[in-house]
Amino acid sequence: MKSVIKTCLLSLFIVNSMAAENSIGDKTVLNEPEAGSVSTQQGLDSWSRVYEVASHPRCANCHVGNSPYPMWSGPSFTKTQRHGMNINAGASRMGVEYIMCSTCHTGSNSEADHGAPGVKDAWRLAPVEADWFGKSSVEICQQLRDPKRNGNRTYQEIASHLGHDVILHWAWNPGGEREPAPYSLQEHMDDIMLWGVAGMPCPDDINSNLNDGVSYE
Amino acid sequence: MEINVNGEAHEVDVEDDMPLLWVLRDELNLTGTKYGCGIAQCGACTIHMDGLAVRPCQLKASEAKGRQITTIEGLGTPDALNAVQAAWIEHQVAQCGYCQSGQIMSAASFLKFKPNPTDEEIDYAMSANLCRCGTYPRIREAVKTAAAKLRGEV
Ligand code: FES
Numbered sequence: 047m048k049s050v051i052k053t054c055l056l057s058l059f060i061v062n063s064m065a066a067e068n069s070i071g072d073k074t075v076l077n078e079p080e081a082g083s084v085s086t087q088q089g090l091d092s093w094s095r096v097y098e099v100a101s102h103p104r105c106a107n108c109h110v111g112n113s114p115y116p117m118w119s120g121p122s123f124t125k126t127q128r129h130g131m132n133i134n135a136g137a138s139r140m141g142v143e144y145i146m147c148s149t150c151h152t153g154s155n156s157e158a159d160h161g162a163p164g165v166k167d168a169w170r171l172a173p174v175e176a177d178w179f180g181k182s183s184v185e186i187c188q189q190l191r192d193p194k195r196n197g198n199r200t201y202q203e204i205a206s207h208l209g210h211d212v213i214l215h216w217a218w219n220p221g222g223e224r225e226p227a228p229y230s231l232q233e234h235m236d237d238i239m240l241w242g243v244a245g246m247p248c249p250d251d252i253n254s255n256l257n258d259g260v261s262y263e
Numbered sequence: 264m265e266i267n268v269n270g271e272a273h274e275v276d277v278e279d280d281m282p283l284l285w286v287l288r289d290e291l292n293l294t295g296t297k298y299g300c301g302i303a304q305c306g307a308c309t310i311h312m313d314g315l316a317v318r319p320c321q322l323k324a325s326e327a328k329g330r331q332i333t334t335i336e337g338l339g340t341p342d343a344l345n346a347v348q349a350a351w352i353e354h355q356v357a358q359c360g361y362c363q364s365g366q367i368m369s370a371a372s373f374l375k376f377k378p379n380p381t382d383e384e385i386d387y388a389m390s391a392n393l394c395r396c397g398t399y400p401r402i403r404e405a406v407k408t409a410a411a412k413l414r415g416e417v
């Protein structure tokens with residue numbers, strides 16, 4: 047079992063590195079605003095747009111935290127529910143334990159209503175730490191600025207990782223009748239950079255005297 | 264383009280974006296693989312690509328280039344049945360039979376990962392293969408028997 051997971055993860059790694067070379071990430075740029083040029087309020091405005099993206103069904107449905115169940119929510123569905131067919135992506139996050147996500151989510155993106163979306167990358171759930179589904183703006187913001195929960199990334203690394211990960215790009219170009227994530231990938235990356243340069247402010251930093259005692263400057 | 268199906272190379276003259284399922288059924292006449300929904304919702308078309316279950320209604324013909332495709336016809340033959348096929352016969356799983364080649368291909372792929380699955384694990388693995396005739400209890404038993412055969416216990 048372990049060796050099967052290893053093989054799958056290895057092929058995931060290979061697919062990932064190949065994808066990075068030709069990805070539309072090549073068309074995005076990392077726009078770094080000058081230090082001190084973005085106010086906290088402007089940073090919070092950027093954050094609220096970042097939250098609109100993170101909480102959008104195109105992103106949140108697979109950012110399910112500890113749960114192994116992808117979600118079906120948003121305008122294509124009549125109600126919020128677990129992915130049909132009793133799908134369980136398991137601890138592998140890619141269904142190795144039961145039925146692999148790639149069984150249906152192939153390199154071709156179905157344009158048909160309720161057809162399986164796909165990208166040239168291994169379809170999978172987001173890492174457990176990136177827990178967006180049903181979370182508030184404050185909760186997601188605090189996760190994203192916490193190195194322990196954001197993959198030990200700076201805001202520049204968060205933004206550039208978005209540019210290079212093709213599975214994320216699908217959210218803005220989901221095909222068929224699916225509603226895309228708001229704004230564009232480039233605008234989303236720009237908002238993360240603006241938020242970062244502003245010191246990664248979160249909404250409750252100014253609304254309450256409580257803070258987590260960590261400086262993110 | 265050339266695609267390899269059941270260990271044989273086939274030259275097929277098709278558009279790159281023709282669904283692989285059409286290539287198998289209409290070009291190569293391998294009609295054991297069934298068409299149910301065309302949108303990855305039923306599992307009737309399940310085959311193996313490089314040994315793993317996939318749904319060719321969702322794959323473009325060009326995605327099969329350089330890969331090893333196995334259909335129900337290539338999993339085993341009447342003279343040399345695959346353990347999963349043998350277990351299916353033992354348990355007389357099929358009712359109308361339409362979904363069954365997909366069920367068998369899914370089970371064969373799953374058992375490579377889980378040689379000794381629990382009922383719950385079987386249900387998670389097989390729920391994405393629909394059966395209008397409701398053969399699910401027999402599918403579950405046959406998967407357990409196939410697993411025991413593959414482990415060399417029966
Ligand atoms: S026909 Fe391919 S899953 Fe239904």
Ligand code: FES
Pocket residue numbers: 357358359360361362363393394395396397398
């Ligand atoms: S046996 Fe008839 S659909 Fe499954």
